[in-house]
Amino acid sequence: MADGKDDFGMHSNRTSAVPRKRVWWWIGAGLLVCLLTLLVVGEVMVRRAGPILRGRVVETLQTRFHSRVELDYFDVSLLHGFAVTGSGLRIYSQDDVVTAGANDPLITVGQFEFHTPLRSLFVKPMHVGTVRVAGMTIRIPPRQERVADAPARRRRGKIEVIADEILVENSTLVIGTAKANKDPKRFALERIRLRHVGEGEPMEYEATLMNAFPRGQIHASGAFGPWNAEQPGESAVRGDYVFDHAELNSIKGVGGTLSSAGSFNGRLNRIEADGTTTTPDFSLDTANHPMPLATHYRAVIDGTNGDTYLQSVQAKLGGSEFTCAGAILNVKGKGHITDLDVDIPAGRLRDFLELAVKTRPPFMQSGISMKMHLRVPYGRESVTKKLEMQGRFRLRQIRFTNPQVQDKVDMLSLRAQGNPKDARPGASDVPSQMSGSLVLSRGQMTVSQLNYLLPGAQVALDGVYSLDGKTFDFHGKVRTAATVSQMVATGWKSFLLKLADPFFSKHGAGAEIPVKITGTEGAPKFGLDFGGGKKSEAAQEKDDLQSRRDELTPDGRIARHPSPGLPIPRSRR
Known part of the structure; x- marks a missing residue:
């Protein structure tokens, strides 16, 4: 075995195994040192x-x-x-x-x-x-x-x-x-x-x-x-x-x-915004009748307190276009106050009635012009209960959707013109217009200086109307071109009523008759009002004073609204 071979003539692996183990040991030790070094x-x-x-x-x-x-x-x-x-x-x-x-x-x-x-x-x-x-x-x-x-x-x-x-x-x-x-x-x-x-x-x-x-x-x-x-x-x-x-x-x-989209520019405490909004199903809880509403607005937003100043809003509700301007103001611990001036130059009354009034179809259709101040104060109540409005309006080409009501208006016009024989159901619709002042508060509308003009007659009313259609209470006077006796078709009745003509002919009219309209929006009742709806002298004086205040022009003067003259019936010419 001196030559490195064993008894069977083979080399021994003992001497080579020891160095090989030492090599792997040193490699492992080196890696461990490297790892420890890296960790350190x-x-x-x-x-x-x-x-x-x-x-x-x-x-x-x-x-x-x-x-x-x-x-x-x-x-x-x-x-x-x-x-x-x-x-x-x-x-x-x-x-x-x-x-x-x-x-x-x-x-x-x-x-x-x-x-x-x-x-x-x-x-x-x-x-x-x-x-x-x-x-x-x-x-x-x-x-x-x-x-x-x-x-x-x-x-x-x-x-x-x-x-x-x-x-x-x-x-x-x-x-x-x-x-x-x-x-x-x-x-x-x-x-x-x-x-x-x-x-x-x-x-x-x-x-x-x-x-x-x-x-x-x-x-x-x-x-x-x-x-x-x-x-x-x-x-x-x-x-x-x-x-x-x-x-x-x-x-x-x-x-x-x-849905809304737009752009804005400025500083955090004054942001100028320009955009559009689209609401295809806008509704109020007084009616729950969805209406399409679209707007284009320009506003200034004070980001430091949340106040928004609407410089110009061009809006369209249904088929009616209108504009408004104003502010939405933040009140500490209370909420917001919305304060707007609204101008409707030539809208459709049905669009606004369908939005706000429950009865359908709306009891009246016409063109509308209106300028009003709208305010929604803060509070937990519904917007429609908080909503406050004050302004003047004018209606053109009025037509009542209830055939019975429209027939009564048509027959009133014919009688007022001195044509009682033509006053029967189904008569041709007469053109009419209406103007007045309104104040809306807590779901109830108070109308004053209501002036309703139709051929041969002028109706002046004051009253109250609720948005739910349950209250309809108006009192006033009808001034006609014809006398009382001329409004009756039967000859002997007309003859007897001639005795009453002097008592009803007042202030240049053929007749001036007190009337009232009560009931509900869907079923109004027309009748004479001899004293039942007459206001006390103090109340009348207060209303007259308020109406004069409402009619102040921008420079502070009282606006004058002369009553249009009534046509003279043929029988009196």
């Missing part, structure tokens, strides 16, 4: 990278907002490069704003995270791809909480971190106001994507926010900034929005599904 190095890098990255984040935010920044938790791991997580981030307003009373943080972040490769640790500024943020609240203090003459105190520093994109989930924007009667304006922002987040440059954004009234999602995109750290409300904003499938039934008393 990684631990050292993480320990050093944590404070470095934390410092860069804080320095960047302090430089951007020129204010104090606090960060409760910050952690770095080596998963897929540097994985950074943090929570409890608070960014305060500038020192002078805090001194003026804005003690709450300007921005509060619940959690944030981002990833960055190892090499970015050695590059300044450090680039980060996407930062994910959750549970953020932005509080913009009112302008009055900033000391006007205080110099801007910019914190020295530089931008250490640049994010290509910021994704924010479930955030809230709160815009404060110093006005005692205003609530801070809150916006629930479900999702925001910010791009090109750089110093002194506008940020591109895509946002989804939930609108409370009417309830629905708004999708907006555009540009925001640059951020004005001294006066956040002065920060610029512009963009386009789409508001689809907004449920109007979130507003008590109103129904329908609204």
Whole structure:
């Protein structure tokens, strides 16, 4: 075996196995040392990278907002490069704003995270791809909480971190106001994507926010900034929005599904908006008759308190076009007040009656011109119960949908003209018009100075009408061109009534007869009213005074409305 062979003439493997095991042992030991070294190095890098990255984040935010920044938790791991997580981030307003009373943080972040490769640790500024943020609240203090003459105190520093994109989930924007009667304006922002987040440059954004009234999602995109750290409300904003499938039934008393689109531009405290709305099934709970409503509006929105000033609204309800202007004002702890001036130059009465009145078809059809002031005060009641209106109207080419009512009007006209023999059911419809003043409050309409003109007659009424159609109570006078005796077809009755002509012929009319219309919208009752509906002298004087006030012209003078003359019947010519 001196030559390395055993008794059978074979080489021994014992001497070669020992060195081979030693080689593998040294390889394993080396790998273990390398692994331990990497772990030690990684631990050292993480320990050093944590404070470095934390410092860069804080320095960047302090430089951007020129204010104090606090960060409760910050952690770095080596998963897929540097994985950074943090929570409890608070960014305060500038020192002078805090001194003026804005003690709450300007921005509060619940959690944030981002990833960055190892090499970015050695590059300044450090680039980060996407930062994910959750549970953020932005509080913009009112302008009055900033000391006007205080110099801007910019914190020295530089931008250490640049994010290509910021994704924010479930955030809230709160815009404060110093006005005692205003609530801070809150916006629930479900999702925001910010791009090109750089110093002194506008940020591109895509946002989804939930609108409370009417309830629905708004999708907006555009540009925001640059951020004005001294006066956040002065920060610029512009963009386009789409508001689809907004449920109007979130507003008590109103129904329908609204869609809107438009654009806006300005600053947070003054945003100019231009857009359109479409509601194919707009309805009020007094009637529940869906009607198509479309508008084009121009408005100025004060984002600091939620007040909206409608400069111009071009609207179309059914086949009626009208315009309005006014304001929707926020009242602290109460809700909103809607205050509008409405002008209907040439609409269709049926469109407005179908929207507001339960009875169908509407009891009257005509053209309508109206100027009115509309107000919806705050409160938990239905809009239709809160709605207040005051104005003047004129109806043209009136036709009553109830044949019996229309026949009575036609026969009244023929008798008033001195043609009683033609006054029978089925007579040709007569042209008529109506004008007057109305006041609507709590679902009840009070009509005054109602002047109804038809051939041969003038009807002057005052009364009350409820939108549910259950109350119809009007009293007044009918002035006719013919005398009482001329309105009767039977010869002997006409002869006997000649004795009564002097008692009814007043103020230049052939006859002046007190009348009343009572009952319900669907079944009105016509009759004479000898004293039953007569007002007291004091009440009449009060109504006359109120009507004179209602008729003030824009320069403060009393408007005069001369009564049109009545035609003289043929028998009296």
